[in-house]
Amino acid sequence: MKGLDHLPWYRRPGVTISLFLAPALFFFALYVLAPIPVSFYYSLFRWDGIGERVFIGFQNWRELTQDPIFWRALKNNVTLVVISILVQLPMGIALALLLTSRFRWRKLLKTIYVLPYLMSAVAIGMLWRYIYEPTFGLLNMFLEAIGRSNWILDWLGDPKVVLYSVINAINWQFIPFYMLLFMAALVGIPDELYEAAKIDGASAWKVFWTITLPLLWPTVTNAAILSLVGSLKYFDLIHVLSGGGPSHASELMATYMYKRSFQHFRMGYGSTVAVALFTIGFVLSMVFLRATRCREYEGGGKR
């Protein structure tokens, strides 16, 4: 640091860094940090958004703890987190492996597989809405055509099925993203390792478990955190596809917050849900981050 002392104060690295960060930091503070305490403040009121705010203390919070719909939404969020991590990540790895191996249609397939990730959530929502349509939908018509009418389900209307139908569409949307992530990581694995394994006569299976997966692991944990956070605050496709319905069967915390605030016009209660969503997401991410960081550290120690 001594070598920098001759610089005028405004050219010191700390100052420069802060200056370049300032614009982004300003908007981050305004749109991300500030709303957190403000939402908590609103959660203490009864307010319809345009009328008078009435202070009611912690009444909204008491209601939240007894609100069966909120707990159902939380449970749905947890289901979404688990299925997302268990399906999207392995599928992403599998597709990445497939597309980094050399075969004829590789480029074409790559383009096709990335397509869902390029579409907007609303377009994907409409698309799957028509696929799941009960009478004229692609899926049910297909089942009818192959003589499997007994497999026909009310994909978006049956409360027992709807959550899984929607999660399926969400998986479809996000697998390409993880595929790209893993493809980038796979490229970074040195070829020598594979050559050495080949010389040793290791099977493809063994190569995957002892070389590819361990070296991919940091990417896997990062992907898992992305998936966890993304699933906890997920909103768009549910909103377009099922609206959280029927009867809250596919409700998530974020859609529930939206409904309470902007459809029922209970801004106070909506803010309560929002703060709860934030707290749960924050705590879970912290725990997860801690857990994976320990693991990374251990791995580093061994090396």
Add this chain to the structure above:
Amino acid sequence: MLKRATMCLFVISLLLGMSLGVYAQDINLTLWHIHTNVGAAQNTIQDAIRRFETDYPNVKIEEVQIINDEYKTKLMIAMGANDEPDIFMSWGGGPLETYISAGKVWDMTDALVEEGIYDNFLPVALDLGSVGDRVYGVPITNMVAALVFYRTDIFENLNLDIPTTYTELLEVMAVLNDNNITPFALANANKWTGSMYYMYLADRIGGPEAFYKAMMRTDGGSFASEAFIKAGEYLQELVKNNAFPRGFQSMDEDLAQSRNLLYTDRAAMYLMGSWAWGTIKAENESLLEKLDFFVFPGVDGGLGDPSNLVGTPGDNYFSVAQKCEHKEYAIKFLGYLSDENAVEMLIANGHIPPFGEDIGSKIDDPMMKKLYQAVSGSDAVQLWYDQSLPPELAQVHLDTTQALFGLEMTPEEAAQTMEEAARRYHGEN
């Protein structure tokens, strides 16, 4: 020096240019409504805009169409952010009163009288846009009642008669189901669509008083009373007897998923606001020959008169925002929306205007005449629950009704939930 002079000149000319720009700028009025599909309302509104802009070339009406289910949210958020449009649409009743009590809506009573358009509107329709005798919204689109539209050809082929009682309705449904035809085309993701069945059943069982007392919290009225529980039971009986198509809970009325079943001979009946006549006319005009309607059947032993209707005397109410800077033009535009041209335009497109003189004699089409008589002839028209109730309770009604359709709540639970929400809202416990 020269550099500075040019700079000064540049700045001055820039300022001048800007101020000139302000003077030359047209007056802009934003208008929000829900008519995203071609049809009576959209045609009439756009025609009025064209005529108005021709007569007042300095005024531009900026029309924004927002799909129905998103509309209320957008409007409320815009109002919360003090960014409401100059002219906006609502359905009168409870939600409009929320905006009025927040001081967002202009009291246009005197301006209407001055412009000489106050008397355009039918008094019964004007009521719903008023608080006391002050008018905040004028009815623009349609006199509406929910009616059961049905496919006459299907009824004829199967030798079915129009059901006049609930029991007869169950019989008709059985025959239709035996012939693989869904009795009712219903898309209930929107919730207000299924609410029509519930409202009619509650009316037929308990009469209009049941709802009125429960809503006004008078005479021991309660949403957990016999009429509402029974309505839930009858509703679930309809569901269990396959009254509705597969997947109806996830189908979207705004995407015509209900009417598609009617168009493809898969469903025979369609309980919907009478605007459906205009909608079908725009979507599938040839079907009108095979379409007729009847009033929702009565319930044996019920207190309600089976000729009572559920609906709205004006449908869409147009209001002017308090903060609108050019109210004098806004009110003139409302005149264009409710003049003789608009009357003709609405009738030609299958709507019954809630304004204008002697509407009955202006309707030539026999089916439209029949619609007019049905809608204007009833003594008691129950306004949609979700427009009578304050928005918060309206949502509870819609949610519990959808849960009833899904057999996820018992009628008692649904009624109890609604009553508890009403008590909480009115601070009764």
